[in-house]
Amino acid sequence: MYEINILQGNCLLIFLENNNDYIVASSKMHSFSIDESTRIYSFSNCSLVRYIDNTKDEQIEYLLYLYNQKDNKNYFIQLAHGKILINNLLENELYAELVNNEYSFHSTGFIYNKNNIDYLGVSANDGSDNGLIEIWDLYNKNLFKVFKGVGSNITCVMRWNYKYFLICDWKNKCLKIFDLENEKVISNIKEKNCIICVKKVYHPIYGESLLTSDEKNKIKLWII
Secondary structure (H helix, E strand, C coil), X not given: CCCCCCCCCEEEEEECHHHCEEEEEECCCCCCCHHHCCEEEECXXXXXXXXXXXXXXXXXXXXXXXXXXXXXXXXXXXXXXXEEEEEECCCCCEEEEECCCCCCEEEEEEEXXXXXXXXXXXXXXXXXXXXXXXXXXXXXXXXXXXXXXXXXXXXXXXXXXXXXXXXXXXXXXXXXXXXXXXCEEEEEEECCCCEXXXXXXXXXXXXXXXXXXXXXXXXXXXXX
């Protein structure tokens, strides 16, 4: 048995070819110690591969894997307070640091491809808990579009398919369906409690389904 200790952090498993598999582990706490920087471990024996130098003072909220088809390299995305960091997985390279000065708190995100361009969609909340979705062009490394007024205190966003993504609206206690083509919320599913997170799963009986968790520690299975 192997064990990795992280401080209130996030983990990301990345499985590559030829059994070159990795664990990316980050800390959610502000740190002045390199031990609490984002680290990369070998999945086979949990040995430390390297520290990510530019993260020891960051509060990382979420991790995503990115395979860049333009340069055929593997990256991981770190959603932090005030910025988004994109690091090369296998090389000591910072691919991009994305900053939208108007908003600062990035909590979750997803990647989708349109017209052969990879985009990153992230949830963001300003100081008044007004929720919005930022769309970043990952090839040109710039802010492509911002969808405002889509929620209040967004706790989670998730890509459902090529056309829709889901938004967990904490304050309004609902799950929202956002249409990417028409660029608007098309449905609000009201709940008794605040929804924290949503995930897509494949159920052996019901097929493609959704799992949600709420503030009362209840998990619900939604049949599509």
